[in-house]
Amino acid sequence: MVVAEIYVPRAGTDWRAELRHRAISAHEVLLTHRWATGLLGSRVNVGPAMLRYVDATLGCLITAGFTYEQADRAWNALDSHIYGFTIQAINFPLDPAEFASAAEQFLPLVPAETHPHLRTLSGLVIAGSHSGxxxxxxxxxxLLDGLAGLLTR
Incomplete structure (x- = not known):
């Protein structure tokens, strides 16, 4: 039922735009159904919505000129990004609005002599010039840039 809410890409159009739309849709749907990401990645799912979703994704890639092997690797790489990023977003202990104050609190625990880059980045977050x-x-x-590179080779 959750997969049925995710945008299904169309073949024969701009493959990159279609897969981008698919990925953003999947991420948003999985953020809404916070419990679903772990289930999608840990079970064999051959329900009708998943079959349609995967077949349409493969069709979009194959029609764009990818081989079946490339298309298989591409949709798995995209789904790994979606699932991993979604799990991280769901479980991260801070809200982005708290990043600057958290960086300020933890900055004294980050020695400049051993971690100069992390200190500089933390300073940017504290100053508000980078959200973090x-x-x-x-x-x-x-990922999409890398896949586009496969088509030009």
Missing amino acids: AADFTFGLDL
């Missing part, structure tokens, strides 16, 4: 918040679409776009 994880960005789902950053990793997603890296």
Whole structure:
């Protein structure tokens, strides 16, 4: 039932836009149904919604020019990003609004001599010039860029 709420990509259109839409939709749906991510990654699911979802994803990739092997690896890499990022977002102990105060609190525990980069990054978060918040679409776009590179080779 949860998978039925996720956007199903269409073949024959802009594969990258379709898979991006699919990934963002899946992440949002799984954040809504916080219990579902662990189940999707730990069981064989051959229900009709999952079969449609996976077959459509493969069709989108195959139609775009990926081989079956590349398409298989691509949707698994995308789902790993979705599931991993979603689990991390659900379980992270701080709200992004708390990052600056948490960085300020923990900064004295981070020695500058041994962890200069972490201190600098923490300073950026404290100053408000960097949010420190994880960005789902950053990793997603890296994956999609890498897949696009496969098609040009």
